[in-house]
Amino acid sequence: MQHSQAFQTHNHNTCINSAIVKAQHLCEQQNVRFTPIRQRVLELVWANHAPILAYDILKELRLEKANAEAPTVYRALEFLLDNGLIHKIESLNAYMGCNHPEQAHVSQFLICTVCQQVAELDNPKIKQVIEQQALKTGFEISEQTIEIKGVCPQCQA
Amino acid sequence: MQHSQAFQTHNHNTCINSAIVKAQHLCEQQNVRFTPIRQRVLELVWANHAPILAYDILKELRLEKANAEAPTVYRALEFLLDNGLIHKIESLNAYMGCNHPEQAHVSQFLICTVCQQVAELDNPKIKQVIEQQALKTGFEISEQTIEIKGVCPQCQA
DNA sequence: ATTAATATGTTATATTATAACATTATTGCG
DNA sequence: CGCAATAATGTTATAATATAACATATTAAT
Numbered sequence: 001m002q003h004s005q006a007f008q009t010h011n012h013n014t015c016i017n018s019a020i021v022k023a024q025h026l027c028e029q030q031n032v033r034f035t036p037i038r039q040r041v042l043e044l045v046w047a048n049h050a051p052i053l054a055y056d057i058l059k060e061l062r063l064e065k066a067n068a069e070a071p072t073v074y075r076a077l078e079f080l081l082d083n084g085l086i087h088k089i090e091s092l093n094a095y096m097g098c099n100h101p102e103q104a105h106v107s108q109f110l111i112c113t114v115c116q117q118v119a120e121l122d123n124p125k126i127k128q129v130i131e132q133q134a135l136k137t138g139f140e141i142s143e144q145t146i147e148i149k150g151v152c153p154q155c156q157a
Numbered sequence: 158m159q160h161s162q163a164f165q166t167h168n169h170n171t172c173i174n175s176a177i178v179k180a181q182h183l184c185e186q187q188n189v190r191f192t193p194i195r196q197r198v199l200e201l202v203w204a205n206h207a208p209i210l211a212y213d214i215l216k217e218l219r220l221e222k223a224n225a226e227a228p229t230v231y232r233a234l235e236f237l238l239d240n241g242l243i244h245k246i247e248s249l250n251a252y253m254g255c256n257h258p259e260q261a262h263v264s265q266f267l268i269c270t271v272c273q274q275v276a277e278l279d280n281p282k283i284k285q286v287i288e289q290q291a292l293k294t295g296f297e298i299s300e301q302t303i304e305i306k307g308v309c310p311q312c313q314a
Numbered sequence: 315a316t317t318a319a320t321a322t323g324t325t326a327t328a329t330t331a332t333a334a335c336a337t338t339a340t341t342g343c344g
Numbered sequence: 345c346g347c348a349a350t351a352a353t354g355t356t357a358t359a360a361t362a363t364a365a366c367a368t369a370t371t372a373a374t
Contacts, residue, residue: 007294019267033340035352054330069355074331079352090247093301093330093361108287110296119294129286130305132266137164137276138310145248147285147302153295190371192321211361212333231362236321250330250361 006049006119007112016046019097023031023085025102032083040064042066042097045086050116051094080116089118091147096120106144119152163206163276164269164309173203180242183258189240197221198233199254202243207273208251218268246275253277265303271312273302 022118023042027034043067044057061068077095082088084101088094089109098107099120108121126146134141162172171236184191201214218225226305234252237243241258245251246266255264258275265278283303291298 007296027195033352037353067354070331071333071355072215072353075353080181090304104221108290110291110294112296114300121290121294123290126283126287126290129283130303133278133280133283134267134305134307135231136277137267138313139269139305139307140313141305141307142270143306144308145302145304146287148291148296148298149300149302150291150296150298156295156297190321194322224323227362228324228364229322232322 006110006117007154012049015049015097016043019046019085022101023083026083026085030083032079032100037072038076038079041073042080042085045095046097049096049118051089051092051096051118053092053094057095087120088145090145091149106146108146108148110152111147111149112155113149114151114155117152163267163274164311169206172206172254173200175204176242179258180240183240183242187240189236194229195233195236198230199237199242202237203251203254206253206275208246208249208275210249210251214252234288244277246304247302248306263301263303265305267309268304268306269309269312270306271308274309276309 020039020043023039024034041057044060045052047060054070054077057077057108058068058070058073061073077086077088080095081088084104085098086095087098087107087109089096089111092111096109096118099122105122106127108126110119110121112118127144130144130146131141144153152157158296177196177200180196181191196217198214201217202209204217211227211234214234215225215227217228218230222229234243234245237252238245241261242255243252244255244264244266246253246268247270253266253275256279262279265280265283267276267278269275284301287301288298288302
């Protein structure tokens, strides 16, 4: 089973549109404001399946909004993170869209070091084994950061 | 089985001494230079079971070496990382000593958000399940970053 | 001893992220 | 509606993390 389109060819506009629509619905449900800046930043994050750097978002924003500054971007990113709409890839200091923000989940990221694309897995086995093994030491987990680097199927060919 | 002393009381001088001795041997074997700066940085990294920030290492170094600068620290950290003597905790931008640099291994880190201490696990089950599940998508793993946040046994009491 | 390779010193700057305060927009309520 | 409270954005400055580039010193190999 392929959990993500990231490593397959697909019409990526569908990804972006679907992400925006989901975000709109979720923000409405949560009664939080999906403002134009927040939407635009989310669109920019979704521009590729590769994670994007905050200052690269800023560069893009500035093409449309000359007075954009770092806090504009970081505030939008914080909002999107808080509401589960994006993930931060810690080992890259970069951000990527979340595949299914509508449900809480623990993700694992497969980061292709050749094409830079990242696939989001939400594999319950991985989550559970980690919980199980950590519990053996008496540790109570609140958060898992799982980032896997390697080469995706496309780039092996 | 407890894989690390981090969350238990212990004579920590033993940890530091043992880490330095292992590093000396390994560097000799590998025919790389374990210089005074590199040794001192390794000692500072081992000062606690909590990861340390690069600029905190720099502050300590400067007490002994007034002309120490950022590159001094980052070069030593790079050397220690390259030779498997320390790990970088990506989600904290911080560095910690490696428990058994003498063998290649995939680690998982249990980061206590209360006491800031970090235990290094080297759990083969976790490693294998991740490999297995990633392989299902055709992904070839080269590196795993596994950082688990939560509360350690001591801090639950 | 001389050269090559490695390590360190030094200055500057790139990159990532936040603090602090001013202004504007939106919401809730009398 | 009009006003106050809250939330969001604008703006300037700076903190925190990390590297580039080039000079000097140390060590290793011949």
